[in-house]
Amino acid sequence: MKAPNYIKVDPPEGYTSPGIFATSFDKVVGLARKNSIWPLPFATSCCGIEFMATMGAHYDLGRFGAERLSFSPRQADLLMVMGTIAKKMAPVVQQVYIQMAEPRWVIAVGACAASGGIFDTYSVLQGIDRIVPVDVYVPGCPPRPEQIIDGFIKVQELVGKESLRRRYSKEYKDLLESYGIK
Amino acid sequence: MDNDFITGKLKTRFIDDILLVDESSDMLTVVVPGKVIHEVIRFLKENESLGFTFLTTLCGIHYPDQELQLGVVYHLHCFSSNTHIRIKTFLPLENPLISTISDLFSAANWMERETYDFFGIIFEGHPNLKRILNVEYLDYFPMRKEYPLEDPTREDKDDSFFGR
Numbered sequence: 001m002k003a004p005n006y007i008k009v010d011p012p013e014g015y016t017s018p019g020i021f022a023t024s025f026d027k028v029v030g031l032a033r034k035n036s037i038w039p040l041p042f043a044t045s046c047c048g049i050e051f052m053a054t055m056g057a058h059y060d061l062g063r064f065g066a067e068r069l070s071f072s073p074r075q076a077d078l079l080m081v082m083g084t085i086a087k088k089m090a091p092v093v094q095q096v097y098i099q100m101a102e103p104r105w106v107i108a109v110g111a112c113a114a115s116g117g118i119f120d121t122y123s124v125l126q127g128i129d130r131i132v133p134v135d136v137y138v139p140g141c142p143p144r145p146e147q148i149i150d151g152f153i154k155v156q157e158l159v160g161k162e163s164l165r166r167r168y169s170k171e172y173k174d175l176l177e178s179y180g181i182k
Numbered sequence: 183m184d185n186d187f188i189t190g191k192l193k194t195r196f197i198d199d200i201l202l203v204d205e206s207s208d209m210l211t212v213v214v215p216g217k218v219i220h221e222v223i224r225f226l227k228e229n230e231s232l233g234f235t236f237l238t239t240l241c242g243i244h245y246p247d248q249e250l251q252l253g254v255v256y257h258l259h260c261f262s263s264n265t266h267i268r269i270k271t272f273l274p275l276e277n278p279l280i281s282t283i284s285d286l287f288s289a290a291n292w293m294e295r296e297t298y299d300f301f302g303i304i305f306e307g308h309p310n311l312k313r314i315l316n317v318e319y320l321d322y323f324p325m326r327k328e329y330p331l332e333d334p335t336r337e338d339k340d341d342s343f344f345g346r
Contacts, residue, residue: 087317122324123316126338 009035026164033077033103034159035065037152040076042096044083047110050142051082059145064152073099078155079132084112085125097132098181102167105155106134109148111141133175183232183263185210191232195225209257209266216271219254220281223269226258227286234258234267237287240294242301246327251275252303256283273303282308300325 012031014023039061043051054061055069070076073096085093097106108128111117114137116126128134135158138151166172176182188210189203199222202213214222226234238257245251250272258267273280282305284290294305295314302323305311313320322329 088315120339122320130338 030160034156037066037077038068038070039066039078039080040070040073042079042081047082047142050145054145054148076100079106080109081113081128082109084119085128086123087125090125090131094131106132107136107151107155108134109138110143183265209268211268213270216273216280219271223283224286233262234260237289240290242297242303244326252278252301254280278303279306281306284308
């Protein structure tokens, strides 16, 4: 018999009864959020092309809930920075991040977004973590679609386990202060 | 239109100012001093028998071993006779002033800003001479050959990534 082409998502721990499932609120919210992340593809160079392949039917990022891309930061959950960011572009990336509503995550795809990559030069920003807080780094030049999906799954794990109060905590506020974001 | 015709016309008009004529490469190359560049390009553009009405490109170059280190290279093209010409001028490093040609060719506006951004060559009479491709707070001219290949004055490099 052929293996099923779906994976059943395990429910979080909780108490079951006919018609009732009781669990903690942040587990349910985490489960809902992680399986419906709306990414903002900030695709600048070659990694953007790999992302286009990832969104295509063969590698299909839509399987993980990221079917609806948003180019408006107001409606996006995950900022995917894919490609070389020049120093002139850096304030733009920061503005896009500021315009995103909480909760928001950032994934740096590729060597250029993570550290400036091969472009050790006067015009390239040596890593977007100089301007925005980054949650997941995907190494590669460019990373294969499988790697981008792996990074996305790591973001899903972070989203599923995040406490609902994290964005109001002092540590998070201090983190944003350190980037100059109010 | 062959090279001798162009050279003849230029030499008749600008007797002492044609410093060098080089026909060894694929197009005629003429070196002129920086102070006459506007007249030379205007003559090449407006003279009916020459008619170089298209500025292909304009860029800078820095040769640190020459006496006049900074150069500006213009490529002009005549559509009717399909002829290219290259005009070079060289300027001193301490005072790289040259007249703008953005009043003759509008394309020169962008290209002169780029040359200023990377070499620091000042184009007098340019309507808006400021940095165009680099960030505004960059305080040096990147394409000058004054720095070693790895710039030791940069603060934004992270040595831990490079195993130093």
